[in-house]
Amino acid sequence: MKKLLILFIAITSLATAQKQDITLDEIWNGTFRTERMNSLNSMNGNFYSLLNFDRATRSSSVDKYSYATLEKVETIVNSKNLTNLSYFENYEFNNDETKLLLGVATEPIYRRSSLGIFYVYDIASKKLQLVDKDKIQEPTFSPDSKKVAYAKNNNIFIKNLETNEVVQITSNGKKNFIINGICDWVYEEEFSFVRAFDWSADSKNIAFLRFDETEVPEFSMQLTGKELYPTQQVFKYPKAGEKNAVVTLHLYNVASKNTSKINLGDYEYIPRIKWTKDANLLSVITLNRHQNNLNLYFVNASNNTAKIVLNETDEAYIDVHDNLTFLKDNSFIWTSEKDGFNHIYHYSEEGNLKNKITNGNWEVTNFYGINEKSKTVYYQSVEDGSINRTIYSIKLNGKNKQRLTNTSGTNSASFSKNLNYFINTFSDVNTPTVYTLHNSKGTQLKEVLNNTKLLEKLEQYNLSQKEFFTIKTENGEFNAWMLKPSSFDTNKKYPLFMTQYSGPGSQSVSNTWNGANDYWFQHLAQQGYIIVCVDGRGTGFKGADFKKSTYLNLVKHETIDQIDAAKELAKRSYIDANEIGIWGWSFGGHMSTNCLLKGNDVFKMAIAVAPVTSWRFYDTIYTERFMRTPQENPAGYDDNSPINYANKLKGKFLLVHGSGDDNVHVQNTMRLTNALIEANKPFDHAIYPDRTHGIYRGKNTRLHLYNKMTTFIRENLGSGNKY
Incomplete structure (x- = not known):
């Protein structure tokens, strides 16, 4: 019997030993692609x-x-x-x-x-x-x-x-001066739409926005290309505190071929236009420059007059959404976080509140629509915990709420136009994406697609289990996850590598299946690193106060939270307090840079990809939403810019950027580079020619980047040895 037991243990150990490690090539050649x-x-x-x-x-x-x-x-x-x-x-x-x-x-x-x-x-x-x-x-x-x-x-x-x-119907359009019916760069990027014209329901009128970019400063990028001489891309980009395009609303009458300009009073932005169920009535949303005073107008196309039907204000800012939905009587659905959490409201055509449909200390994360015949509203929320997403229905009067998806994890519904059916997309940390068909009552009718073949393939690899937990610091309790090496030994100490994004309203800790970076983290865990992600203050889905606590001081509190989390984690017996690193991309790159500099007694190394290094370099709409202008809030901009404290660098630093980044300009990296040179601080640097913000175009671009970052981690965290 003892011999059989020894043999069984030996076979089990051999099977474990024979499992494969994930390679970077496999991550980027589609080996682990989810169907x-x-x-x-x-x-x-x-x-x-x-x-x-x-x-x-x-x-x-x-x-x-x-x-x-x-x-x-x-x-x-x-x-x-x-x-x-x-x-x-x-x-x-x-x-x-x-x-x-x-x-x-x-x-x-x-x-x-x-x-x-x-x-x-x-x-x-x-x-x-x-x-x-x-x-x-x-x-x-x-x-x-x-x-x-x-x-x-x-x-x-x-x-x-x-x-x-x-x-x-317009004739004054000119590149870098006047745009008719199409958004400028900053509206497209930050208000998330391109088409700035809309037909009325009777096809008699077209409403459109005109962008006068004449006084918006130009930004130019040199493109290396493949010719003898490089070229330049020149476009209008309003950086924080600079002039925006002057945006105006116009109505074009198809029959008369006349265009009228609509007076909307004082405003800075028109982030949405949409015709109501009344073919003669256009809805228009305006915002002031601080983005904390929103007006919903109804414009009468017969006489070109506009009246305010809804006004919403906030001490910080108001997020623009696409949930405005008109019912047959022209009453409308609206979502707002005015009570501290994002919820669904029903207003009359005159803008009077008829009913608050959802209520509670949780967030509605998606509004899917309303079946007017049954007076049923369909939505997604975090009622099942802030790292999960669940589908619900509720009556228009706020009663008879029903949970339509039963499994905890990330559920996302794609409804039929008549709302009789929906296809649910589900995944969690252990389950790759599964598609199922449901009726409107939530009954599952059929499985459409699963990824069991991927799970079978992954059985061949050494994988670590992602563990969710909360971490408490003096400034709050935050959602987090951890990956330990599959060969984890509680008696050993391991280097810690932290990942985060940390941007306003974002979420990096969620109960969902792997993305490409998750496989990279698995690869690093196989090399003996513990990977941790923490969503600190400013991140989303835990209420407006939590999200807006970073107002006027972007990356200040977020940086403190990552540093404090690292200190708390370092108290654990299995984490080497002298071997802690961090990385991030874009906003996360700003964060990883700040953590290395301001937490130079905690972090040994950092990687920053396409980082903002001064909010003065970023666009008006995004930056001023959270910071106001540099003229109003200079300390908020400068006190948290790593350009101004580059002399604090002690650890190893890799700075990466694409030279064709039209979003976070390579200027950010170049200015930080100059500051580091002037401070005589050594660091590593990589510029990817003509690549945009995602650094992915071109053969092997992503593989090259992740090879570079992995090598940097191995050489500078944990002495390059597999623990």
Whole structure:
């Protein structure tokens, strides 16, 4: 019996020893890719459509599926059957789903914007109609399907699909001066939209924004390229405290071809426009420059008058959202964190509060829609804990709340247009993404897709279990997770490597499946490092007070929390207090830099990728939302800028940036570099030519970056030895 036991232990040990370590090549060549559903488009009735690509024939198709069965009902269009279009990259239906806009030759501009060639496809006749011979932006069907509005060269055009006539409705568009109907850089980046025009429901009017960038300072980036001489990219970028584009609202009447400018009083920003259920009534949101005074206007297209129906103020700032939803009677749904937590409200058309629909010390994280017939509202929230997401329904009167997804973790719903069905996307720390079909009562009808093959593959690897916990410092109790080496021994001491982002309203500690960086952290754990992530003050989903506690002092309190968390962790017997490192990207790169400098007695090394190094260099909308202007709050900007205390550097520092970063400009890294040189502080440096903020374009770019960072960690944390 003893021999059998010894043999069993030996076999078990051998099996464990034979498990593989994760390599960096595997992380970036797709070995651990999670299978996902194509992004689906909900159609009229109980149907959805998918854009499918046939690699064998190099053709595209739009296919229609039933929510009830998940079976394909028909192929709406296949590029194999089109004479002038061998494939297409995107599509959009008109209202009655008799026509499609098909896009090809897409050319990215910034994060969300792109140019392309577009065709209208008539489903009945199977005919293609070219919208414009040139590349255009944001083509959009009129609600009556007779016209398409689009932007080109900073102007707006309307094509009549019946006559092929094209009407240019603006003519003053000019690059780096005037933009009509398309957002400028800072609106696209920070207010998260591109198309700044909208058809009225009766197709009689187009509302649009005009951006006058004339006085906005220009920013230029040198692009190395592949030619003999480099080129320059020049665009308008308003840095904190500088002039924004002057944005105005206009209404164009299709019949009279007249354009009217709408008076909205005093404001700095127009972050949203949207027609209500009344074809004559346009909703418009304005914000002051501090972004703490929001007005919701209704504009009457008959007389071009505007009235305020809702005003919201905050001592800090108000986040803009896309949850404004109009009911048939033109009453509307609105979400707000005015009571300290984000909740759903119902207002009358006149702006009078009818009901607060959700209530509690938790956050609504997504509003999915309302079934007016059953008076049922569908939403996602953190009622199951701030690191989880759960789907709920509730009646419009705030009663009869029902939990629609039962498993704790991250649930995200994609509802049918009529809200009869939803496809739930679920994952948690142990479960890669699973897609399931549910009816509106939450009953699971069918599993659509799972990732059991990935789990089987991962059985071959030495993986560590991510452990969730909370860490308490004198400034609060924070969500955190930890990865220990799979061979963890409580009698040993291990180097600690901290990861974080820490930006306002963000979340890095969540009960969800691995992203690419999680596999990198597993790789590092295999090398003998303990990895920890802490969401300190300023992060999201724990109420407005927690999120807005960093107001006017970005990265000050966040830095304190990471330093204090490192000190608390260092008290644990298995963590080597002399071997602590930290890294971050973008906001997180600012944080890791600050932690190394201000916590130079705690952190031995840090990596900063694409970091902000002074908020004076970042854009108006984001920065001033949290800091006000540099003229009003100079100490908030300068006291927390590592440029101003580069002489504090003691540990090892790797500074990385893409030279083509239009978001966080490489200027940030260059100015910190100069400060470190002037302080005679040694550090490591890497510039990725022409790469944008994500540093991913080009063969092996990400692999090269992560090889560099991994080598830096091994050489400077834990003496490079596997523990």
